[in-house]
Amino acid sequence: MTTDYTYGAIELKIDYDIHDFVPATYYNPSEGGYVEINDILHRDESIYELFSFDALSEIGEDIYEDLKNN
DSSP: EEEEEEEEEEEEEEEEEEOOBBBSSSSSSBBEEEEEEEEETTEEEEEESSSHHHHHHHHHHHHHHHHHHH
16 A cells, blocks of 8 residues: 655655554454555655664554544
């Protein structure tokens, strides 16, 4: 999936996969509930390598929250 995302004042396209939340059962722990970012594009050029792990986590959490609220 892809979405447009504004990081600071920069317009980006984010390519991601969503892993839906699966609640815990008696036999299995909970899992999922996050977005995995595959690529970040700016002007159709990949800039994924320029982002730190913390920045990628923040962007993923923002996208997941937006999807969950819509």
